[in-house]
Structures are given as structure tokens and as C-alpha cells.
Amino acid sequence: xxxxxxxxxxxxxxxxxxxxxxxxxxxxxSSYEMNWVRQAPGKGLEWVSYISSSGSTIYYADSVKxxxxxxxxxxxxxxxxxxxxxxxxxxxxxxxARDGGWAAHFADYWGQGTLVTVSS
Amino acid sequence: EIVMTQSxxxxxxxxGERATLSCRASQSVSSNLAWYQQKPGQAPRLLIxxxxxxxxxxxxxxxxxGSGTEFTLTISSLQSEDFAVYxxxxxNNWPLTFGQGTKVEIK
Numbered sequence: 001x002x003x004x005x006x007x008x009x010x011x012x013x014x015x016x017x018x019x020x021x022x023x024x025x026x027x028x029x030s031s032y033e034m035n036w037v038r039q040a041p042g043k044g045l046e047w048v049s050y051i052s053s054s055g056s057t058i059y060y061a062d063s064v065k066x067x068x069x070x071x072x073x074x075x076x077x078x079x080x081x082x083x084x085x086x087x088x089x090x091x092x093x094x095x096x097a098r099d100g101g102w103a104a105h106f107a108d109y110w111g112q113g114t115l116v117t118v119s120s
Numbered sequence: 121e122i123v124m125t126q127s128x129x130x131x132x133x134x135x136g137e138r139a140t141l142s143c144r145a146s147q148s149v150s151s152n153l154a155w156y157q158q159k160p161g162q163a164p165r166l167l168i169x170x171x172x173x174x175x176x177x178x179x180x181x182x183x184x185x186g187s188g189t190e191f192t193l194t195i196s197s198l199q200s201e202d203f204a205v206y207x208x209x210x211x212n213n214w215p216l217t218f219g220q221g222t223k224v225e226i227k
Contacts, residue, residue, distance in 0.1 A: 035216075037164075044207065044218055044219070045158075045164065045209070045221075047209075047218070050214075059214050059215070062215070095163055095164075104169065105152075105211035106166060107166060108169075109166075110163035112163055
């Protein structure tokens, strides 16, 4: 069974940093591309970042470029999102999502999400 | 950036009736279009990819159609568990973009 479990969310002050993790199981993590998608309270879905299976190709939404860094450790079956210079508008549930792969960048499995709140 | 526009924002439907949801792209996305269902407090669930292919385990009452810029998700006979918010997403170009969602509510 595919499982994605996010952790690392919490309350952080504006300008602060947070590192999210996503533990993957039930599939060959090193073979799959991965994404982070977020959802502000009461709002729709927003794609945040993508990383290829090897980590060699990375994309970011303009809203987080230069502040967020996606990475992965295939030996640990884990995906990460380092978030710096956080703003109030980054407040959201952050989902880790497995990519459909082979240029089919839909999300076929999602974690339960972790809430990030940016507030003073 | 490709803008995805869903209509209507809210759809009121009686159980057993058909629901038709629309999604329009600001430029062609070919058939690189997915649909998701999200219930309150839950993560989204993939329903359709490639505009018309049902994901694993998705009931046959869900169907997708369209290509280019116009897409439709049809739920042939609404069940109680189908009342939720539905999102479309294009994956033809970066950045990946979602529609704003259509809420299907009980009439």
C-alpha cells in the first residue's frame, strides 16, 4: 500500500524557517518523481515544487522561488521541503504527492498533509 | 502560466441525478488534464488523468472528456459519498496549475 506521511509543520514567525519531511513507503521511492502541493485555509490547491526521481530536475512555483528548496534522500525514502523567509501567505496545509511520472505530472497519491502557520 | 477556470463554482444536485462539471484552460493543454475529488479534512484523491482515464479504483459513474481547452467531468448518478469539491489540473506546462474548484452539494 502506498503511504506518504508528512511531518514538520507548525507555527513559525514571519521571516522564519521550517523544514517539512515526507516519508514514503509501499512503492519504489527512487523510481518516482515527487511534488509538494499546498492549500491555504478555505482555498484551492496550489502546486509548489517538483523533483525528478534522481533529484537532477527541480521546478518551483514563482511564489516560492528563491525561498523554498525541495530535496530528496532516496536511501531514506524521504522527500523534503526547506522553507525560508516565510510569509503569512505561506500559511497552508502542505501535501506531499507522488507524480504520475513519464511527463504525466498529475498526483496519483497524496499524504494527509501538514499544517504550516506563519504568524507573529 | 496556464489559467484553469472551473464552472460552476457550486453545483446543487439531488442524489441519483447527473452532475456535469466544466474546466477551461487559457491555452491548449492537449489531453494533459486531471480531475481530483476532495472531501472536508481529507487530501485530494485522483479521479481522472489523461482527460478521460479513470484512476485505479474509481467507479465507472465518473467519466472525463475533452481536449485542448475544454474539459468535462461527469458523474452519472450522484451517490451520497460524491458530495465534495472537485478540482481540475493541467500538466501540459510548468507551472502545474489547478482550477479554483467546483463544490457539488446536496440539493
